[in-house]
Amino acid sequence: MRVVRDLKFLQILLLASVVAPSMASAQTYPTSADPRSTLTPGRFDAGTAFLGMRLVSNTPKPAQFDTSRGLTFANSDIAFGTHYAxxxxxxGFTIWDISDPAKPVVASVMQCTTSQGDPSIVGNLLFISAEGAGNRNDCGSQGVQDPKDHMAGVxxxxxxxxxxxxxxxxVQTCKGSHTHTVVPSKKxxxxxxxYVSGQSNARPETELAGCKNGTDPDDPTNSLYQLDIIKVELDHPERAVVIPGARIFSDLDVDATCKQFCAPTDPRRPAGRGGRRVPGDTASVPLHTGPRNCHDVTAYPALNLLAAACSTHSILVDISDPEKPFRIDALTDENNFQGRHTAAFSNDGTKLVxxxxxGxxxxxxxxxxxxxxLGGNTVITLDAKKKQxxxxxxxxPSAQSAEENCVAHNGGIIPVPGRxxxxxxxxxxxxxxxxxTDPDEAIEIAYFDRGSIDPPALVDVPSAAAEAALAASGGRSRNTIGGSWGAYYWNGMIYSSEIDRGLDILELTPSAQLSANEIAAAKLVTLTDYNPQSQPLLTWxxxxxxxxxxxxxxxxxxxxxxNRLEAIALALDAAEMKSGAARASALNALAxxxxxxVKDAKDGARVRTMAGEIRRLATASK
Amino acid sequence: MHIPRPILAVVVLALLAGTSSLASAQAGGHSMHGMHAPEIVIPAGARYTKADVEFMQGMIAHHAQAIVMARFAESNGANPQVLKLSRKIDQSQVPEIQIMQEWLRQYNQFAPDTSSWRHMSMTGMLTTAQLTELEVAKGVDFDRAFLKYMIMHHEGALTMVDDLFASPMAGQEVDVSVFANDVVTSQTAEIGIMRRLLSQLPPQ
Structure with a gap:
C-alpha cells in the first residue's frame, strides 16, 4: 500500500500542476463542498442525495436489456402518451404502463437494435431515431454485412x-437520425x-441514392448543411417520405474574410468536393467555420418557432410553414459552447435554454x-424581433467524480406558473x-443524485472489499456509462431514463425554493401526450x-x-370558504x-398577473 | 497487462508532462502498428473488426500527441482564446483516451499508453521537426503554428474516422460507433473555431 499511497500523492501533485494555471483565469468551477460530491458508489445500492424531490420508484431495466456492456443496452430518451412511457x-425500446408511478409495469419490450433509439409518440405511432452503422432494416443485432440491410433514419x-x-x-435518411422532432401540420x-438531426457524415451514394458529402452550404445536393424533413400521413405511415430539407446554415461564418486556409485557388479542385480529407492539404479543407448540422432542434409549434442547437450556434427558425422553415437569427459563443446539444423555450417564448x-x-x-x-447551460433572451x-x-454546481460520465443533457419545463x-x-x-426566471442569474432549486455506478479503482479505496470487487471484475477497473439520459416533468411526476439503472420516477417536495402551492399548481397541467422536443404551450x-x-x-x-401579502392570503382563505356568486364577488373585490x-410593489408585474389570476378565478366561480 | 487506472493516470500525466526532450521523440513517417503491439486477433462471433481495434489503438496515440501540443500553450504565451481552446482540447481528450483504453481492455486487446505517440504515427500527426517548431514558438508565432498544426491534426482524426467507416463491417460495434461520431462532432466544430481564430491573428 505504501507505493500506492506515494503514487497517489504524486498524482495529486501532477494534477495540481496541470489544473493550477486554469484556476487563475476567468473561468469558474464546480464545488466539492456538496453532499453529491461524496456519495458512495454502487449500481443499485449507491448513496443518494436529495433536495426538493423524493424518489417514488426505481424500476430496473427489463431482463432483455439488463446488462451494462458498454452502450449496447443503454437506455436513451423517453416520450409520454396517455398512461404509457x-x-x-x-x-430496442420498453413500453411502461405508468398508471401507478409507484409501480411501473412493463407492457412490452421490443428488441430491435437501434442506436440511439430516441422516441416520439404521436397517437398510435412511435418514431425511433436510428444512427449507428450496425443498425439493420430487420432489427437484428448481427451487424450489417450488405449495405442494403443498413437502416439509418427513423x-x-x-x-x-x-x-x-x-x-x-x-425511413432512410442520408445522415441517419441522431435525434428527431415532431412538428404538426398547421392545415x-x-x-x-x-425534423431529423444527425451530425455524422453522409452515407455513401452506393448505399443510399442521392447522398453526398460536400462543403458548400448552399449546394442543394449536399447532404450536409441541411435539416432533414420526413412527411408522415398518420393514417398511412407506410407512405412516409423524405421531402427537401431546410438549408438553415448558409452564411453563418463569422469573419468570412479568410487570411489563411482560404478558398482553393486551383479551379480543378472545387470547394464543394467531398470524399476523403487530406490533412495539411489546405485546398481540401472545407472553408466554413460555421455549423453544418444540429444535434437537436426543439419545436414550439404554438409560437411557430424552432430553436436549434447546432455545434457553435444557437439558431432560431420560423416554422409557420413546416415544409419551408427558415432561419430568423443565429447566435454564437465561440469561447465556450462548441458542442451544443439541446434547446428549450420558456413557456412564454421570451427565453431559451x-x-x-x-465530451x-x-x-x-x-x-x-x-x-x-463548458458542458452546462446558457440562458438566452429573445427580443421583440426574435434576436437572441x-x-x-x-x-x-456539484463536483462529480472521475468515474461519473457527466455533462448537461436532456430536460424540459416544469409547469409552475410565474416561474x-x-x-x-x-x-x-x-x-x-x-x-x-432571472436570465442573468440561473440557480439550482432541487436535485437528486446517486454515487457512481462503479467504484473508483483500488488505490482510491484501499480496502478488502475494494480488492475483492476488483478481483471480481477480472482485475480491471471499469467506468460503466450510466446516469440519467433525460429527465422530464409529466403530469405530476418527474420521469428520468437511467441509462443503466432503469426508470426512475420522482416527485417534487416543498422547500424554501418551491412551495406546496407551486407544486400543486404544476399538477393542474395535464397533457395527453408529450414529446419533449416538441414543446407544448402550458396553461393553467x-x-x-x-x-x-x-x-x-x-x-x-x-x-x-x-402586511399586504398577509391580508391577501386571509382574503383568499375567506373567499375559498364561500361558493358561487358570493365567492366571485369576494374575489373581484380582492382583485x-x-x-x-401594483404601483408600490417591488415586483409590480407579478402583482398585476396575480390580480388577473384572481379575476379569472372569480369568473370561474360564478 | 493490467495497470490500475490511477496508477495509469500518473503515468499518463508524467509522460505528458515530460515533453522537454523531443529530439528522440518520434520515429515518424507511417504507422508502426505491429512493431510494438501484439498481433490483433479477433475472436469468432465478435461484433468488432481489426479496423476497429486499429482505430482505437491509433487514436490513442493521435490524442496523446494532441495533448502534448495543447500543453505547450500554457508556457508559450498563447493568446487567451488559443489558451482556452488548448485547455478544452486537453480536458476533452484525456478522458477519451481512457474510454478507448477501456474499450480495448474490455475485449482483451492491447491498449497503448499515452507514450504511444512517440512511436506510432497516424495521419495528421506532427513530425518531430514540426513538434519542435511548436515547442519553441512564442506568442503570436505559437498561436499561428498551434492553430495550423492542430487543424491538420484534427483533420487527420476525421480522416481516421472516414477510413474506419469505409472498412468492411467496421464502426458497427455501438461504443466504437458512438465514439467515432463524437470525434467527428467535436473536432469538426473545433476546426471551424480554429480556422476562425487563425483568420483573426495579425498578418505575418
Missing part, C-alpha cells in the same frame, strides 16, 4: 397494441413532419477541474431543477393554488409588502385591492 434503448412502429408493437416502416391534422454536451456524454466533464462555462442575447451560464423551471438530466451527475385552469403560487413567489422575492398594490 416509451423508453428508448440502444437495443423507424415507425404501430403501438396501438402496447403489448405488441409492430414495425411499419424504416391537416393527419399530417406531421419529423441552450445546453452544451462537452459527448461519455466523459466525466463535471469534475472539480471542469469549467462551469446570451445571458447567464449554469452548470451542475421558468427546467428539470434536466446530467448523466451520472443526477438530475436537477434550474430556475432561469383558474385555481386558488395558482393565485397562491404568485403570492408565495412575491413573499420569497420580497415583491410586495408583508380590485390587488390592482392598487
Amino acid at each position: 416509451y423508453q428508448g434503448n440502444f437495443a 423507424r415507425i412502429f404501430d403501438v396501438s397494441n402496447a403489448k405488441a408493437p409492430r414495425l411499419v416502416k424504416n 391537416d391534422p393527419n399530417i406531421i413532419y419529423i 441552450q445546453t452544451d454536451e462537452w 459527448g456524454g461519455t466523459g466525466p466533464m463535471c469534475q472539480a477541474s471542469s469549467m462551469i462555462e 442575447t446570451q445571458r447567464a451560464y449554469f452548470k451542475l 421558468d423551471l427546467y428539470v434536466q438530466a446530467w448523466y451520472q451527475g443526477g438530475i436537477n431543477v434550474m430556475d432561469f 385552469p383558474p385555481a386558488f393554488v395558482v393565485v397562491r403560487s404568485y403570492l408565495d413567489q412575491l413573499a420569497r422575492g420580497n415583491g410586495l409588502a408583508t 380590485r385591492q390587488v390592482d392598487g398594490d
